[in-house]
Amino acid sequence: MTTFKMAWRNIWRNSRRTLVTVAAMSLALMVTVNYQAIMTGLLSSLEGNILDLEMGDIQVFAPDYRDRPSIYSSVDEVDPMLETLEADGYRVTTRLLAGGLAASDETSAGAMVRGLEPGREAEATLIHDHVVQGSWLDPEDPRGIVLGAKLAKSLAVAPGDEVILLSQSTDGSIANDLYEVRGVLGVISDGTDRAGVFMLDEAFRNLFYFDGGAHQLLIRTPGDVDLGTAVEYLRGLWADLDIQSWRDLLPTMSQMLDSAAAALAVFMVIIYIAIAITVINAMLMAVFERVREFGVLKAIGVEPGRVFRIILIESAMQCGLAIVIGLTLSLPLLWYVSTVGIDVGRLGGASMAGMAMDPIWLGVVTPATFVIPVVLLIFMVALAVLYPALKAARIQPVEAMRYQ
Amino acid sequence: MKSITVVLLTILAAGGASAADDPEVQALLVRMDDLYRGTASSHGKMTMRVKTNRFQREISMEMWSEGAEKSLIRILGPARDRGTATLKADQNIWNYLPKVDRTIKVPVAMMSGSWMGSHLSNDDLVDSSRFSEDFQCHAVQKSESKQGFWLLECVPNEDAVVVYSKTTLKIRANNEIATEVTDYDERGNPVRTMMLSEIDEISGRLYPRHIRMVPNDKPGEYTEMIYDEMEFDVRLPEDTFTLRSLKK
Numbered sequence: 004m005t006t007f008k009m010a011w012r013n014i015w016r017n018s019r020r021t022l023v024t025v026a027a028m029s030l031a032l033m034v035t036v037n038y039q040a041i042m043t044g045l046l047s048s049l050e051g052n053i054l055d056l057e058m059g060d061i062q063v064f065a066p067d068y069r070d071r072p073s074i075y076s077s078v079d080e081v082d083p084m085l086e087t088l089e090a091d092g093y094r095v096t097t098r099l100l101a102g103g104l105a106a107s108d109e110t111s112a113g114a115m116v117r118g119l120e121p122g123r124e125a126e127a128t129l130i131h132d133h134v135v136q137g138s139w140l141d142p143e144d145p146r147g148i149v150l151g152a153k154l155a156k157s158l159a160v161a162p163g164d165e166v167i168l169l170s171q172s173t174d175g176s177i178a179n180d181l182y183e184v185r186g187v188l189g190v191i192s193d194g195t196d197r198a199g200v201f202m203l204d205e206a207f208r209n210l211f212y213f214d215g216g217a218h219q220l221l222i223r224t225p226g227d228v229d230l231g232t233a234v235e236y237l238r239g240l241w242a243d244l245d246i247q248s249w250r251d252l253l254p255t256m257s258q259m260l261d262s263a264a265a266a267l268a269v270f271m272v273i274i275y276i277a278i279a280i281t282v283i284n285a286m287l288m289a290v291f292e293r294v295r296e297f298g299v300l301k302a303i304g305v306e307p308g309r310v311f312r313i314i315l316i317e318s319a320m321q322c323g324l325a326i327v328i329g330l331t332l333s334l335p336l337l338w339y340v341s342t343v344g345i346d347v348g349r350l351g352g353a354s355m356a357g358m359a360m361d362p363i364w365l366g367v368v369t370p371a372t373f374v375i376p377v378v379l380l381i382f383m384v385a386l387a388v389l390y391p392a393l394k395a396a397r398i399q400p401v402e403a404m405r406y407q
Numbered sequence: 408m409k410s411i412t413v414v415l416l417t418i419l420a421a422g423g424a425s426a427a428d429d430p431e432v433q434a435l436l437v438r439m440d441d442l443y444r445g446t447a448s449s450h451g452k453m454t455m456r457v458k459t460n461r462f463q464r465e466i467s468m469e470m471w472s473e474g475a476e477k478s479l480i481r482i483l484g485p486a487r488d489r490g491t492a493t494l495k496a497d498q499n500i501w502n503y504l505p506k507v508d509r510t511i512k513v514p515v516a517m518m519s520g521s522w523m524g525s526h527l528s529n530d531d532l533v534d535s536s537r538f539s540e541d542f543q544c545h546a547v548q549k550s551e552s553k554q555g556f557w558l559l560e561c562v563p564n565e566d567a568v569v570v571y572s573k574t575t576l577k578i579r580a581n582n583e584i585a586t587e588v589t590d591y592d593e594r595g596n597p598v599r600t601m602m603l604s605e606i607d608e609i610s611g612r613l614y615p616r617h618i619r620m621v622p623n624d625k626p627g628e629y630t631e632m633i634y635d636e637m638e639f640d641v642r643l644p645e646d647t648f649t650l651r652s653l654k655k
Contacts, residue, residue, distance in 0.1 A: 075461055102520075106511040113516040167509050169502070175462040175524035176487055181507040 006309055010316035020292070024285040025325045028380060031278040032329030035376035037336050038274060040366035041345065042267045047367055050260055055129040057192050058249040059096075059221035061234055066245050068218060074101045074173055077215035078244060084220065087240065092225035093233075096120070096127040097217035099207045103170030103178070105150075105200055107158040114154065115198040116168060118207025127223050130191065130201075137162025137186035145206045147185035151199035155187040162186055168200065172212040180210050275379055282380070283387035290314060290391030297395040298403020311396035318388040326377055340366030432546045435557065435583060436538065448473045451637035452483075457525045459628045466523060467635075477648040478532075482523070493522070493532070494653040500529050503653045510650055519570075526599070526620045526630040530570065541567035542574070550580035571598065582606060584613055597623050610639050 014021045054060055063084075065076040078084070081097055088095045099118030104111055121140045125131055131139040140149055148166060150158070160166055164184050172178040182202065190196060207213060224233040234248045250257040297310055344365040448471070455466045466488065472478035481492040490505035500513040513520075518529045538544060541564050548558035557578040563569035572595065577587035588601040599622045603615035618632045646652050 104511065104514070104517050104520075106509065111511050111514050111517075113514060167504070167507050167511060169504065169511055171521060171524050173461065175457055175459065175464045176485075177491055177504070177523065179504045179506055181509070 006312050007316060010313050010320060013313065014317050014320055020289055021321060024289055025321050025328065027281050027285045028322060028325030028384065029329035029332060031282055032325060032376055032380055033333040033336065035275065035278065035379070036330065036333045036372055037340055037366065038271065039375055040337055040368050040372045041340055041364055042271065043369060043372065044341070044344075044365045044367035046260070046264055046267065048365065049263065053253065053256060053260075054223075054249060056133060057128075057130075057195065058253065059127055060224045060230055061222040061237060061246060061248050062252060063220035063222065063237070063241070064218065064245040064247075066243065069245060072100070072102075074211060074213060074218070075215070077213075077218050078220060079216040081216040081220070084241065088222060092228075094126045094223040096124045096221045097204070098219040098221060099204060099211075099213065100218040101170060101207070101211055101213075103168050103200075105154065105158060105198075106167045106169060107160045107164065109159045110157065111169075112154055112157050113198050114168060114200045115194065116170070116200045116202065116207065116210075118202055118204045120204045127221055130188070133189045133191060134186040135189040137184065139186055140201060140203055141185070142203065144183075144185060145203055145209075146181070146183050147202075148182040148206075149186040149188060149201040150184055151188055151196040152190060153196040154198055154200070155184065160184050166200075168210060170211065172210075173214075174212050176212070178210050178212070182206075275383075279383045279386075282383050286318065286384060286387035287391055290388065290395060294395065294398065294403050294406045297398055298400045298406065301398060301403065302400035307396035311392050314388060314392035314395060318384055318392075322381060322384045326380070329380075330373065330377075337366060337368055337372075340364075341368055429546055431549065432544055432559065435559075435578070436544065448641050448643050449637065449639050450641045450643070452635045454631075454633045454635060455523070455525060456631040456633075457523075458630075459524075460625065462524075464524065471641075471643055471647055473643060473648060479648055479653065488523075491523075492653050494648060494650065495532050496648050500532055501650060501653060508654075510653060526622050526628065538574075538576075541569060544576075547575070553581040555580050556586070582613055584615065586615075599623055607634075607637075609637055612639055 063078060065078050067073075068076040077099075085095055085097070096119060099116075101116045103114045103116050105114035106112075119140070121131065121142055134149060135152070136155075137149075140147060148168075150160070150166070155161070158166060162184050166182050166184055168178070168180060168182060170178040188195065188199065188201075191199065202210075222233075222237070224230060228236075230248050230250065234246060234251075237246045300310055300313075301307070342365075344363040346363050450469075450471050452467070452469050455468065457464050457466070464485070466485065467483045468480050469483055470478060470480040476495075476497055478495045479492065482488045482490065490503075492503040494501045494503070500518070501510050502513065503510045513529050520529060521527070522529050522532055538561050542561035543564065544559050544561040546557060547560050548556070550557050557576075557580060559576040559578060561574045561576065563571070563574075571590040572593045573591040575587075575589045575591075576585045578585050584603065584606055586603055588603070590598045590600075592598050599620060602619045602621070603617070604619075605616040606613050607616050608614075614634070614637065616634045616637075620630045620632075622628055644652075
């Protein structure tokens with residue numbers, strides 16, 4: 004009889020024990036696969052929101068803009084830059100920035116006015132997806148503006164209402180005009196929520212008599228280009244401009260994401276340890292229960308190597324079974340976390356360190372979602388079975404008989 | 408700085424008891440105070456010239472004031488801004504914008520912003536602090552002769568709503584009119600200097616026709632205000648300082 008066949012028969016000789024062991028491993032897999040998916044999703048949505056809605060990967064300013072924001076400090080000669088960037092596979096949008104005052108019939112509030120071209124903006128950011136009332140900017144509607152959530156609330160306006168923007172034009176005259184609220188954004192970031200006013204590039208230029216380039220270029224790197232490399236490359240191209248990665252612009256946020264990732268990794272380790280103890284316990288018991296059986300095997304002349312192999316193969320079989328069952332059972336759960344998600348909105352706020360956080364955590368399934376838990380399970384099982392298997396292989400038949 | 412309409416009145420004519428320990432300084436403040444005591448109202452026309460490194464413009468305006476608390480300024484030119492008006496009542500500022508036919512109250516957060524593109528802020532317009540009440544003044548230099556100058560150093564009281572850490576006044580001894588007023592930041596660096604010249608007399612009151620504000624951190628920039636016409640103690644219609652008359 005082959006070792007393989009013996010192992011197969013062995014595991015079904017006590018089917019209840021096998022089922023318990025397989026169930027423990029399957030459950031462990033289900034938990035870790037889903038946990039992996041949720042945490043990957045959470046981290047990528049945190050970072051994704053920051054980059055997709057507010058920051059881009061890299062920003063370009065005139066050298067003095069960030070120290071002293073002024074409507075006069077703009078990046079000029081933008082068009083050739085855009086061509087170069089696009090030829091290299093970067094996606095890029097331009098933004099015009101100015102401060103001002105937004106006023107409704109009721110009241111008024113400080114405003115950060117941002118002029119942009121909707122077509123270009125959609126290439127680089129997803130802010131158009133975050134309009135919760137009304138609609139996003141339309142190139143056909145130069146009077147339309149989109150407001151941050153808190154600003155709309157404090158002005159007590161909704162889509163269709165009129166808002167006046169008041170500021171100072173580049174020639175010193177009073178910039179003022181009447182606009183219609185087209186849309187109101189959801190949670191983006193504290194700054195945008197409180198004061199963000201988005202309008203067409205053209206409307207911005209008319210309001211402020213602005214004929215310069217752009218105050219800010221928001222760049223998305225191609226997927227295969229590392230952020231640091233991209234920044235270095237762009238700095239090489241335009242040494243006289245202020246070119247920063249989002250990590251440099253938002254160091255706190257960047258660190259927070261890193262430490263969140265570290266904290267999640269620590270939680271992950273704790274969860275794996277808890278699961279490892281369960282699995283190892285089941286494996287240890289399964290072998291120690293059968294000491295007498297192994298003693299008999301040795302007594303009828305089975306060499307230690309074969310006993311060792313039998314136990315390993317038994318474990319491998321159980322483990323394989325658990326992987327099939329565990330992964331199959333985790334699929335519906337994975338489908339749920341990655342499509343419906345976990346709503347944490349009711350548990351508390353939906354912003355983290357001033358940046359938007361989706362109130363619904365969506366799981367993200369990648370190859371790593373399956374590979375990491377499976378590899379770790381195999382590792383744990385191997386670890387759990389090695390010691391009892393060695394012990395069983397070396398056992399003296401007489402001792403085994405006496406073993407209680 | 409004070410409301411530009413009554414800039415001199417409040418700077419030079421600090422009302423109430425003098426905060427100076429020095430009886431001589433106190434006497435000076437009291438005399439300056441007396442000079443404008445009883446000034447109920449004023450009406451005038453002036454030209455404001457703003458020179459920045461980016462633009463230069465000239466605005467002509469008409470204004471009315473009552474005490475230090477209320478004033479109305481209406482822009483006469485250039486044509487693009489004509490009709491734009493600012494009403495200051497109590498501690499609030501409203502702007503009327505003829506282009507959109509709306510009146511907007513300037514929110515607290517915007518009070519430190521520039522007024523009409525000048526080097527004056529909205530805060531300057533509503534600032535009703537008084538040297539005699541909100542500052543501790545002492546003489547750095549006293550003038551013995553009528554030709555000299557007094558130099559006063561005034562530090563705001565803790566509870567005063569003043570953004571500057573210190574203000575110095577240079578006062579001409581012969582007419583007791585300040586010719587130079589400098590504001591300092593928390594580190595003791597001068598932030599801006601206001602120069603007053605072309606002292607004129609109207610209905611027995613002295614006032615400078617020419618005021619020039621120079622920000623220290625922007626070389627080459629300044630805002631100039633030239634009073635073209637000025638009258639004191641005028642009878643103003645009761646509804647002068649209302650939102651309705653702002654729109655007119």
